[in-house]
Amino acid sequence: MAEIASLIDGFxxxxxxxxxxxxxxxxxxxxxxxxxxxxxxxxxxxxLLPLTFRLDPAASLIMFAGIYYGGMYGGSTTSILLNxxxxxxxxxxxxxxxxxxxxxxxxxxxxxxxxxxxxAGTLGTVGLTFLAPVVAGIAVDFGPPEYVALMALAxxxxxxxxxxxxxxxxxxxxxxxxxxxxxxxxxxxxxRLSFGLPALLDGIDVVVVVVxxxxxxxxxxxxxxxxxGETVEPVRDRAVLSRSDWRRSWPAWLRGAALxxxxxxxxxxxxxxxxxxxxxxxxxxxxxxxxxxRGAIEGVAGPEAANNAAAxxxxxxxxxxxxxxxxTAAVILTAFQSYGLQPGxxxxxxxxxxxxxLIASLYIGNVMLLVLNLPLVRMWARLLTIPAYAIYAAVLxxxxxxxxxxxxxxxxxxxxxxxxxLALLMRTAGVPVAPAVVGLILGPLLxxxxxxxxxxxxxxxxxxxxxxxxxxxWVLMLLALALPAVARLVRRDVGAAPxxxxxxxxxxxx
Amino acid sequence: xxxxxxxxxxxxxxxxRRRRGLARxxxxxxxxxxxxxxxGTAVAGGERETEHxxxxxxxxxxxxxxxxxxxxxxxxxxMQAALRDQVGRAEVYNVGGAGGTIGLNQYARLxxxxxxxxxxxxxxxGAIETSGSEVTMDDTTPLARLTTDYEVIVVxxxxxxxxxxxxxxLMREDLKAVSIAGGSAGGVEQILAGLIAQEIGxxxxxxxxxxxxxxxxxxxxxxxxxxxxxxxxxxxxLPQIEAGRLRPIAVSSAERLPMLxxxxxxxxxxxDVELSNWxxxxxxxxxxxxxxxxxxxxxMTMARSRGWQEALDRRGWGDAxxxxxxxxxxxxxxxxxxxxxxxxxxxx
Numbered sequence: 001m002a003e004i005a006s007l008i009d010g011f012x013x014x015x016x017x018x019x020x021x022x023x024x025x026x027x028x029x030x031x032x033x034x035x036x037x038x039x040x041x042x043x044x045x046x047x048l049l050p051l052t053f054r055l056d057p058a059a060s061l062i063m064f065a066g067i068y069y070g071g072m073y074g075g076s077t078t079s080i081l082l083n084x085x086x087x088x089x090x091x092x093x094x095x096x097x098x099x100x101x102x103x104x105x106x107x108x109x110x111x112x113x114x115x116x117x118x119x120a121g122t123l124g125t126v127g128l129t130f131l132a133p134v135v136a137g138i139a140v141d142f143g144p145p146e147y148v149a150l151m152a153l154a155x156x157x158x159x160x161x162x163x164x165x166x167x168x169x170x171x172x173x174x175x176x177x178x179x180x181x182x183x184x185x186x187x188x189x190x191x192r193l194s195f196g197l198p199a200l201l202d203g204i205d206v207v208v209v210v211v212x213x214x215x216x217x218x219x220x221x222x223x224x225x226x227x228x229g230e231t232v233e234p235v236r237d238r239a240v241l242s243r244s245d246w247r248r249s250w251p252a253w254l255r256g257a258a259l260x261x262x263x264x265x266x267x268x269x270x271x272x273x274x275x276x277x278x279x280x281x282x283x284x285x286x287x288x289x290x291x292x293x294r295g296a297i298e299g300v301a302g303p304e305a306a307n308n309a310a311a312x313x314x315x316x317x318x319x320x321x322x323x324x325x326x327x328t329a330a331v332i333l334t335a336f337q338s339y340g341l342q343p344g345x346x347x348x349x350x351x352x353x354x355x356x357x358l359i360a361s362l363y364i365g366n367v368m369l370l371v372l373n374l375p376l377v378r379m380w381a382r383l384l385t386i387p388a389y390a391i392y393a394a395v396l397x398x399x400x401x402x403x404x405x406x407x408x409x410x411x412x413x414x415x416x417x418x419x420x421x422l423a424l425l426m427r428t429a430g431v432p433v434a435p436a437v438v439g440l441i442l443g444p445l446l447x448x449x450x451x452x453x454x455x456x457x458x459x460x461x462x463x464x465x466x467x468x469x470x471x472x473x474w475v476l477m478l479l480a481l482a483l484p485a486v487a488r489l490v491r492r493d494v495g496a497a498p499x500x501x502x503x504x505x506x507x508x509x510x
Numbered sequence: 511x512x513x514x515x516x517x518x519x520x521x522x523x524x525x526x527r528r529r530r531g532l533a534r535x536x537x538x539x540x541x542x543x544x545x546x547x548x549x550g551t552a553v554a555g556g557e558r559e560t561e562h563x564x565x566x567x568x569x570x571x572x573x574x575x576x577x578x579x580x581x582x583x584x585x586x587x588x589m590q591a592a593l594r595d596q597v598g599r600a601e602v603y604n605v606g607g608a609g610g611t612i613g614l615n616q617y618a619r620l621x622x623x624x625x626x627x628x629x630x631x632x633x634x635x636g637a638i639e640t641s642g643s644e645v646t647m648d649d650t651t652p653l654a655r656l657t658t659d660y661e662v663i664v665v666x667x668x669x670x671x672x673x674x675x676x677x678x679x680l681m682r683e684d685l686k687a688v689s690i691a692g693g694s695a696g697g698v699e700q701i702l703a704g705l706i707a708q709e710i711g712x713x714x715x716x717x718x719x720x721x722x723x724x725x726x727x728x729x730x731x732x733x734x735x736x737x738x739x740x741x742x743x744x745x746x747x748l749p750q751i752e753a754g755r756l757r758p759i760a761v762s763s764a765e766r767l768p769m770l771x772x773x774x775x776x777x778x779x780x781x782d783v784e785l786s787n788w789x790x791x792x793x794x795x796x797x798x799x800x801x802x803x804x805x806x807x808x809x810m811t812m813a814r815s816r817g818w819q820e821a822l823d824r825r826g827w828g829d830a831x832x833x834x835x836x837x838x839x840x841x842x843x844x845x846x847x848x849x850x851x852x853x854x855x856x857x858x
Binding site (some may be wrong): 184199203453 | 615616689696735
């Protein structure tokens with residue numbers, strides 16, 4: 001087990017007091033920027049990059065990895081407490097987490113997210129340590145047809161996010177797909193739905209849409225309704241996580257990690273798809289299905305774990321084939337290069353010790369994040385005791401600042417506020433906003449990969465089922481479609497009471 | 511959204527209020543710390559006077575018209591480091607998207623201030639044509655070309671295609687059956703694919719070109735072996751070539767490249783095409799001749815500095831420093847050639 005020996009050497013280097021300090025600095029900055037909507041880890045690392053040219057490479061990579069993991073942690077906090085996801089991967093946490101927070105269980109939701117992040121982050125790092133070459137080998141077989149099948153599977157499973165009314169959920173999904181169409185079409189180079197505005201040529205940044213739909217929508221809805229003086233009782237329970245919370249959370253953490261790591265490792269990875277899949281899986285499997293939509297702890301634990309495991313997964317293609325699959329990974333790649341390291345298949349043999357130090361520091365960073373976040377959970381939850389007007393004023397300020405910081409143009413702000421008003425309309429009409437984000441993320445991916453696949457085959461649709469991987473994924477999709485129907489049939493055969501039947505129906509759709 | 515808020519207990523004991531105060535301070539202190547940090551990196555050290563005497567005490571700002579991580583961003587940040595000795599701390603900011611035309615649009619609105627620079631390159635020249643942008647390179651003052659990156663044509667390791675002649679034969683036989691993966695529509699890779707088709711007497715518009723938004727997506731298509739060939743910047747794809755996953759069959763440079771000495775150029779293989787993905791720097795339109803001359807001196811001094819030369823080595827960029835009228839002629843020629851081929855592909 002050469003890996004273990006190398007890893008121990010890595011720990012030896014990472015555990016030096018100075019490197020621990022860099023890791024601590026990294027996770028602290030990471031958590032803070034994760035909390036702010038719009039300012040993500042990518043921008044932070046890019047800004048810090050020139051400051052670290054004189055640093056020892058190990059120290060700065062350790063700090064960047066800390067920022068990266070910390071950002072994932074921080075994003076969940078605002079999602080849960082304020083229903084304001086700072087980045088697209090923590091949208092799903094907002095769904096159940098915010099309900100829990102409003103029911104006085106904010107601390108439990110935060111703890112489930114923090115421990116889940118720790119468990120999944122650690123499992124993901126273990127996966128990175130031992131499975132990286134294997135996973136990279138499989139991931140390389142993912143071409144356009146395989147992505148089409150994966151996206152179709154994701155689309156089918158996210159029906160769980162659609163909410164009570166299929167029609168309203170579907171409308172929201174289409175709004176998202178439409179927003180996703182804005183900008184230059186990748187294959188033809190033609191501009192779509194850009195209305196001649198140069199700033200729209202590159203499409204609308206997912207972060208801007210997320211901040212608008214969630215943060216501004218929430219704020220505007222408040223403005224229309226409340227007096228603004230109300231607050232929420234932040235902590236109802238004595239223990240942060242009750243025994244039953246633990247029992248319900250741990251399988252969700254493991255399942256989330258199992259979904260997040262492999263999907264995050266794919267060359268076109270991303271953390272959103274596994275969080276969607278995890279949420280649907282938890283909802284299907286839960287014994288407390290009726291709680292979904294009202295604050296089910298599995299709905300926070302699973303997606304948060306998936307999110308963090310995916311963050312570790314993203315490092316697999318980065319370190320093994322030199323392929324950045326997220327904005328932050330791209331910036332970390334730049335950092336690698338500025339220290340003369342060439343990420344790629346030879347990285348492990350050429351720069352082994354440095355890499356193992358980095359991996360060891362990921363384990364350490366995870367522990368630090370847990371230590372940093374868990375005791376603060378109750379304190380963060382108390383944030384809710386601030387009267388609503390103050391909270392939402394701050395949300396508005398930071399949403400605006402963050403959007404301007406990431407985009408840098410006044411048009412971004414116009415788009416932000418226009419979409420915020422759209423969100424207000426949607427909320428007033430009872431249309432859920434989460435499916436719009438799903439459509440926005442999955443729609444363009446599915447479209448581009450489908451067109452690429454068909455161009456590769458010169459229009460022959462047989463390419464979509466041309467490999468064992470694609471067939472497996474399509475079968476999974478059919479199963480996901482058929483299972484609820486089959487389950488209903490079986491139940492009918494056993495002769496369930498009609499009243500219960502109706503209840504089940506409502507739950508599966510809710 | 512249902513309102514499930516319970517009215518909070520206003521007031522409360524002093525201890526409780528103190529705790530709340532602390533809770534309140536937490537997130538905002540963190541936020542404030544970050545804001546200060548971010549602002550700090552942008553502002554600190556800008557006060558130094560420049561030897562070149564541009565707007566005393568003013569800080570240089572470099573616009574990277576792309577998101578962090580890409581070639582233009584790297585160029586801007588390397589310039590920031592290499593210019594430090596001459597102008598102190600410069601600020602780099604990113605306005606990404608649409609092949610740099612979004613950044614260009616914003617840049618063209620700036621006043622004629624010689625401390626405002628922008629990184630540019632062939633991709634922007636192409637994107638201006640494909641997007642029909644009203645703002646063009648005429649709305650800037652071209653200063654200098656700095657670097658080149660060459661393109662390499664690769665095939666999957668198990669491919670039947672052994673060299674460029676094989677690929678050309680396939681293209682002559684059935685152009686549409688040869689899929690060529692590359693970067694965004696109208697970018698350097700598609701221009702190269704179009705130029706090759708044009709050179710072998712085929713219609714550039716008929717090339718089965720599969721566009722990708724970034725290096726990651728492109729690699730996932732090529733490595734899966736679904737496309738016949740792919741075109742990519744050399745530095746981006748070198749690790750895959752070294753690992754033997756992809757086989758290089760030709761480079762787009764005039765002479766063989768030091769990092770790929772065994773790979774023939776397009777010319778050697780009988781296709782008379784040469785293309786470099788050059789990057790350079792421009793100033794706003796309307797600056798005076800004197801300012802333009804001093805800026806060119808500043809950039810060329812930087813290009814000769816040790817820091818810059820080290821950056822070129824580290825990044826694997828070719829040194830292509832060229833300023834003054836020579837650069838302006840070069841730029842005109844590139845605009846003409848790019849417009850022609852994009853016209854023939856049907857992308858303008």
